[in-house]
Each structure stands twice: as C-alpha cells, then as structure tokens.
Amino acid sequence: MPDAPTCDEPRAARRRPRWRTAVPAALGLSVLTGFGAAATSAAWTDDAYFSTAASAAEIDLRGSSDGATWSPADTAGTAVTLAPVTGLTPDRPVERTVHLWNASTVPLTLAWGTANPTTLLQGCVTVTYSSLPTAALAGSPSSPSGAAVTTATVTFTVPAGADAATCSGQSLGAIDVVVQGRTS
Amino acid sequence: MTRNLTRARAAVAMLVVAVLVAAGARLATDATARTSAAWTDDVHATTSVSLGTWASHALGCVVIDRAGAETSSGATCEIASVSVDRIQWGEVGHRAANLIVALVPRGVSPGAGERLRVTVDLSTLGELPADWRWSTAGASGEIGAVDCSALPVLTFQARDWAGWGPSSVPFQLHETREPGDCSMQV
Structure with missing residues (x-):
C-alpha cells in the first residue's frame, strides 16, 4: 500500500501546473462543441435539388480599321492594319482610329495596353491615346450593334521643338498598339 | 521559479496559436483573390510612321x-x-x-x-x-x-x-x- 502524502512533502510537488489542466480541458470542450454543432446542424437541414443549363462565357473583343470588316486581331501578327502615317511634321498631328466590337457574351471593360509606346524615333514622335469608355462595353456576339461598338484613337505628333536635323525624314514600321478587354 | 516557467510555456503556446491563425487568414485571403481573376482578350492594331522633311528655319x-x-x-x-x-x-x-x-x-x-x-x-x-x-x-x-x-x-x-x-x-x-x-x- 503506497504511502499517503505527508504534510512534509513540498506543496509544489503535489500540485499539477494549471495549464496542463486547462489546455486539455479547452480541447475537449472544443471537440464537444464541434460535435454538438454538427449534430444540431444535421437535425435542422433538408435538401432541395434543382437543375439549370450552364454555359461558359465567351470572351471575344474584335477590331477593325473601318468599322465594317472585323477580325479577332489577337496577336501582333494578326493585327488590324491602320492607314500609314506619312509626312508627319511638327505642325500637323495625325490620328488613326481603331474600331472595337465586344463580340463576347459578357460585358468588357476596355483599357489601352500597358506596353503601348508613348514616344517613337528617339522622341521625334509622341503617341497619345484617347480616353476609353469607363463603363463596360456591352456584349453582342451576333452582330456589331451600337452598344457593343466603340472607337479608340491614337494620335501621332512631332513635338514643336523637334530637331529637324535629327528627326526630319525618319520613318518606322510595324508600330503595335493594344486595346485590352477585361471582364469585370 | 516553477510557476514562472509554466507561465512562459503558456505564453509560447498562445503565440504559436496566434501565428497559425494569422497564416490561415492570409492563405484564405490569397485564395479568394486568385479566384476573382478576370478574363481578358486583346485587340492589336498596327501602323507605320514616316516623318516629313522640314528645317528648323525652313526657307x-x-x-x-x-x-x-x-x-x-x-x-x-x-x-x-x-x-x-x-x-x-x-x-x-x-x-x-x-x-x-x-x-x-x-x-x-x-x-x-x-x-x-x-x-x-x-x-x-x-x-x-x-x-x-x-x-x-x-x-x-x-x-x-x-x-x-x-x-x-x-x-x-x-x-x-x-x-x-x-x-x-x-x-x-x-x-x-x-x-x-x-x-x-x-
């Protein structure tokens, strides 16, 4: 028969630390609470079934140089070809317009590509971009109807102080600009 | 002395729990952000530019x-x-x-x-x-x-x-x- 503790033993040796008691107690309470919640939930739920047709959204922004002939123009290699800018001089900015059609099944918000050039030919030409609609462009997969179509304009300018010796007569081909359509 | 050690262990345990909770919340936030990524489609347009000729003081x-x-x-x-x-x-x-x-x-x-x-x-x-x-x-x-x-x-x-x-x-x-x-x- 083991000896009963005596009054002579130190008090700390006889007591368990409080956290050793508290942590298992908390864990146990959590488990019980979880079971309880699950059980309660099971008791008060019921199932209802429904069915619907599901279809994936189609994203398709198309471009055109004249608003009549459209193409996906998804890459630089298949880009919409705009009329060349020729004879650009300091006092005559030149604009080029690209027509845009949201042929998607969902609205698209438009933005200019972040990599679009803002200067060309070592600063002899500055490129500026028109504001695009802040509201999302409605989608119209079947035809380029009014609400699904807009335009975007690129303006090429020779700055007034452009050095004639450096800039006059220069040229550059295959300038690629991008308009991006994004779902909300 | 023993009581102080016990309190220290409890504090460490609480700290570990807090870190785990914060990490879980961050993970959940990141997962939500990735889920909301939008679809995009680009239109490319191309042109060429040639400058006219002029002089700074064209006569x-x-x-x-x-x-x-x-x-x-x-x-x-x-x-x-x-x-x-x-x-x-x-x-x-x-x-x-x-x-x-x-x-x-x-x-x-x-x-x-x-x-x-x-x-x-x-x-x-x-x-x-x-x-x-x-x-x-x-x-x-x-x-x-x-x-x-x-x-x-x-x-x-x-x-x-x-x-x-x-x-x-x-x-x-x-x-x-x-x-x-x-x-x-x-």
Whole structure:
C-alpha cells in the first residue's frame, strides 16, 4: 500500500501546473462543441435539388480599321492594319482610329495596353491615346450593334521643338498598339 | 521559479496559436483573390510612321490659317525674289537697308484668315555689306510676327493684302535694333 502524502512533502510537488489542466480541458470542450454543432446542424437541414443549363462565357473583343470588316486581331501578327502615317511634321498631328466590337457574351471593360509606346524615333514622335469608355462595353456576339461598338484613337505628333536635323525624314514600321478587354 | 516557467510555456503556446491563425487568414485571403481573376482578350492594331522633311528655319513661303498652322485648303505661295532697294550707309553698327520680298500667292483666302508666313536668309543678299552686324540687327515694316532670333534668317508674316495676289512686301533692316523692330504682333 503506497504511502499517503505527508504534510512534509513540498506543496509544489503535489500540485499539477494549471495549464496542463486547462489546455486539455479547452480541447475537449472544443471537440464537444464541434460535435454538438454538427449534430444540431444535421437535425435542422433538408435538401432541395434543382437543375439549370450552364454555359461558359465567351470572351471575344474584335477590331477593325473601318468599322465594317472585323477580325479577332489577337496577336501582333494578326493585327488590324491602320492607314500609314506619312509626312508627319511638327505642325500637323495625325490620328488613326481603331474600331472595337465586344463580340463576347459578357460585358468588357476596355483599357489601352500597358506596353503601348508613348514616344517613337528617339522622341521625334509622341503617341497619345484617347480616353476609353469607363463603363463596360456591352456584349453582342451576333452582330456589331451600337452598344457593343466603340472607337479608340491614337494620335501621332512631332513635338514643336523637334530637331529637324535629327528627326526630319525618319520613318518606322510595324508600330503595335493594344486595346485590352477585361471582364469585370 | 516553477510557476514562472509554466507561465512562459503558456505564453509560447498562445503565440504559436496566434501565428497559425494569422497564416490561415492570409492563405484564405490569397485564395479568394486568385479566384476573382478576370478574363481578358486583346485587340492589336498596327501602323507605320514616316516623318516629313522640314528645317528648323525652313526657307520659303507657307500659307497659314487663323491658328498659325499650315493650312490644309491647298493654297500655296512662293517667294519670287528678295532684293535690296536702298542702303543707308554709316558707321558699322548704324547702317540700315530697305528690302523688298516679292511673293506669289495661289488660292489664298485672306478673308478666311489665311496669311503668308515668309522665311528668308538675308545673308545670301550680295548687296548687303559683308561685315553687317547680325547679332544686334532688327527689322520692321509691312510685316508682323517678326522673328529675329535666327538672323540672318528672318521669319515674318505678311499683311493680309499680300495674299490677294502677287505683291511686294517692303521692310527695313537695321544693323542696331530700333523701337518697333522684331515685334511679334501680327
């Protein structure tokens, strides 16, 4: 028969630390609470079934140089070809317009590509971009109807102080600009 | 001593739990952000750019509109001649000359605000003394918007009457700038 503790033993040796008691107690309470919640939930739920047709959204922004002939123009290699800018001089900015059609099944918000050039030919030409609609462009997969179509304009300018010796007569081909359509 | 150790262990345990909770919340936030990524489609457009030719002080005659830009109406003009009518001799730096620029406008509409902008290089005039002091020179006369900044290349705008037909535009060139010279008024 083991000896009963005596009054002579130190008090700390006889007591368990409080956290050793508290942590298992908390864990146990959590488990019980979880079971309880699950059980309660099971008791008060019921199932209802429904069915619907599901279809994936189609994203398709198309471009055109004249608003009549459209193409996906998804890459630089298949880009919409705009009329060349020729004879650009300091006092005559030149604009080029690209027509845009949201042929998607969902609205698209438009933005200019972040990599679009803002200067060309070592600063002899500055490129500026028109504001695009802040509201999302409605989608119209079947035809380029009014609400699904807009335009975007690129303006090429020779700055007034452009050095004639450096800039006059220069040229550059295959300038690629991008308009991006994004779902909300 | 033992009680202090126990409290320290409890504090460490609480800290570990807090870190795990924060990490879980961050993971959940990131997962939500990735789920909300949008779909995009690009349209590319391409063109080419070639610059015209011009000189910083292009010599010649240009038809401009009310805004001062080269007109798109198709009107043209050309300089038929630049000549020295008379020289007022004196000490170097105090001489003057009367000059005449003959202009030939075509299709210009002064009534619609079209004007002639003329740029001439006066250093090519053989009648002027070779030691003409251009650094202090100025010009005035039947001309406006007189730009003396690049003398001996002088740019000015002819009066409206010069656009109606072939005309001779007189002006005075002073070796030392006088009041009224190089006025940018039109």
